Amino acid sequence: MHDQSSTPSVGAAPELFTWEFATDPYPAYAWLRENAPVHRTRLPSGVEAWLVTRYADARQALADQRLSKNPAHHAEPAHARGKTGIPGERKAELMTHLLNIDPPDHTRLRRLVSKAFTPRRVAEFTPRVQALTDHLIDAFAGRGEADLIHEFAFPLPIYAICEMLGVPREDQDDFRDWAGMMIRHGGGPRGGVARSVKQMRTYLGELIHRKRDDLGDDLISDLIRASDHGDHLTEGEATAMAFILLFAGFETTVNLIGNGVHSLFMNPVQRERLQASLAAGESGLLATGVEELLRYDGPVELATWRFATEPLTIGGERIGTGDPVLVVLAAADRDPERFADPDTLDLSRTDNQHLGYGHGIHYCLGAPLARLEGQTALATLLTRLPDLELAVPAQDLRWRGGLIMRGLRTLPVRFTAQ
Numbered sequence: 582m583h584d585q586s587s588t589p590s591v592g593a594a595p596e597l598f599t600w601e602f603a604t605d606p607y608p609a610y611a612w613l614r615e616n617a618p619v620h621r622t623r624l625p626s627g628v629e630a631w632l633v634t635r636y637a638d639a640r641q642a643l644a645d646q647r648l649s650k651n652p653a654h655h656a657e658p659a660h661a662r663g664k665t666g667i668p669g670e671r672k673a674e675l676m677t678h679l680l681n682i683d684p685p686d687h688t689r690l691r692r693l694v695s696k697a698f699t700p701r702r703v704a705e706f707t708p709r710v711q712a713l714t715d716h717l718i719d720a721f722a723g724r725g726e727a728d729l730i731h732e733f734a735f736p737l738p739i740y741a742i743c744e745m746l747g748v749p750r751e752d753q754d755d756f757r758d759w760a761g762m763m764i765r766h767g768g769g770p771r772g773g774v775a776r777s778v779k780q781m782r783t784y785l786g787e788l789i790h791r792k793r794d795d796l797g798d799d800l801i802s803d804l805i806r807a808s809d810h811g812d813h814l815t816e817g818e819a820t821a822m823a824f825i826l827l828f829a830g831f832e833t834t835v836n837l838i839g840n841g842v843h844s845l846f847m848n849p850v851q852r853e854r855l856q857a858s859l860a861a862g863e864s865g866l867l868a869t870g871v872e873e874l875l876r877y878d879g880p881v882e883l884a885t886w887r888f889a890t891e892p893l894t895i896g897g898e899r900i901g902t903g904d905p906v907l908v909v910l911a912a913a914d915r916d917p918e919r920f921a922d923p924d925t926l927d928l929s930r931t932d933n934q935h936l937g938y939g940h941g942i943h944y945c946l947g948a949p950l951a952r953l954e955g956q957t958a959l960a961t962l963l964t965r966l967p968d969l970e971l972a973v974p975a976q977d978l979r980w981r982g983g984l985i986m987r988g989l990r991t992l993p994v995r996f997t998a999q
C-alpha cells in the first residue's frame with residue numbers, strides 16, 4: 582500500500598537529476614510515487630515534462646493512444662529537437678523510426694519488421710551469442726581482472742546485432758567505434774556523435790543497397806524481402822529500421838548486463854542461489870532472474886517521450902495538449918501496490934509483469950534478443966569466472982547521468998585467472 586512511513590521524507594520534492602540521484606534514484610522515486618505520482622518537472626535540458634511514477638498510471642499511459650510518440654506534437658517542438666530522438670539525428674528519414682511514429686504508420690512498419698525479426702531468427706542465433714560471449718571472456722580470462730563494461734557488456738550487443746543484421750566481420754569494429762562515441766556522448770547532437778550517426782547511416786544505406794542484388798541469410802536481407810499484402814519497406818525505411826535496431830538494442834543491453842552483474846554483487850545470497858542453480862544445470866532461475874534484474878534495476882529508467890495530443894487526465898492531474906509525458910519505468914517497477922517487497926531482489930519472483938520492456942504497441946521489439954543476450958552473458962560469466970567480484974569499493978562506482986538510460990560507466994572486477 583502507499584504507506585507514508587516507507588518513504589524517505591514527506592517534505593519538499595527531492596532534487597532530481599543530481600549526482601546522488603544518478604547513483605540511486607529509487608528513494609526519490611518512492612517519494613514521488615507517494616506524494617506527487619504525476620509530477621511536472623524541469624528536465625536538465627530545460628524542457629518541462631510530466632513524470633509518471635505509479636505502476637497503474639504508467640501502464641495505462643504506455644497504452645494510451647492519445648499520447649503520441651511523434652515529436653511534432655510537442656508544444657515546444659523547436660526546443661525539444663535533438664533531445665527527444667537519436668542523439669545527433671538530423672535527417673528526416675532516420676527520424677521516421679518506430680519510436681517516433683504513431684498508427685497507422687507505426688502499425689505498417691512494425692508489421693513488416695516483425696516478419697523479418699522473428700523469435701525463430703533469435704532462437705537460431707543462440708549458438709552465435711554463446712560463441713561471441715565466450716570469445717570476449719577468453720580475451721580477459723587469463724588476466725584475473727577486467728572492466729566488464731568496456732571489455733564485455735559493451736562489445737557483446739554491438740557484435741551480436743551487427744552479425745544478425747549481416748554486417749561483414751571486417752566492418753564490425755567501425756560499428757563498435759561509432760557506438761562507443763554515441764554511448765559516451767549520447768543525449769545531445771555534439772560533433773562526434775553527429776558524425777558517428779552519419780557514418781552509421783551511410784554505411785547501412787550502402788549495405789542495404791548492395792544486399793538488394795545479393796540477398797543472404799541475414800536480417801537485412803529479410804527486411805528487404807519482408808512484404809505484407811504487396812507492401813515492402815523502401816530502401817530508406819529499411820535503413821532507418823536497421824539503424825533503430827542497432828540504436829534501441831545496444832546501450833539497453835550493455836546496461837542490462839552491467840546493472841545485472843552489479844545487482845548480483847550487491848545481493849550475494851541471490852547470486853549464490855543463481856550460481857548453485859546453474860551448476861546443477863537448471864535454467865529456470867536464470868530465466869526468472871533476468872526478468873527480476875530488469876524489474877529491480879533495469880536499463881531503461883524512463884520510457885521514451887510521449888506528447889499529449891489532447892487534454893487528458895493521468896492519476897488525477899490535468900495534462901495539457903502538447904505536454905511531454907515521461908513514464909518512469911524504474912519507479913513503476915518498484916511500486917509496492919504492484920510488487921510485494923519491491924525493493925528486494927528475488928530472482929525467483931514469478932508474478933513479475935514488469936514494465937522494463939515497455940507496454941502496448943511500442944513494447945520492445947528486441948525483447949527475445951535481449952533475453953537471450955542477458956541470460957547467456959550472466960550464465961557464462963558466473964560459470965566460467967565463479968569467484969568474480971567487484972575490484973573497487975561499491976561507492977566508487979560511477980553511473981552515467983543520462984535521462985532515459987541507467988547504467989554504469991565502468992565495472993572493474995577481479996577473479997582467479999583462468
Ligand code: HEM
Nearest residue numbers: 679680829830833834837884885938939943945946947951
Ligand atoms: C522499444 C527496452 C533491447 C529494439 C523498447 C521500449 C523499451 C525497451 C522500454 C519501449 C519504449 C517506449 O515505449 O517508449 C529494452 C530493454 C532492452 C532492449 C530493457 C535490453 C535489456 C532491445 C534490443 C532490440 C530492441 C536488443 C533490437 C535489437 C527495440 C525497438 C523498439 C524497442 C525496435 C521500438 C518498438 C516500437 O516502437 O514498436 N525497448 N529494449 N530493444 N526496442 Fe527495446
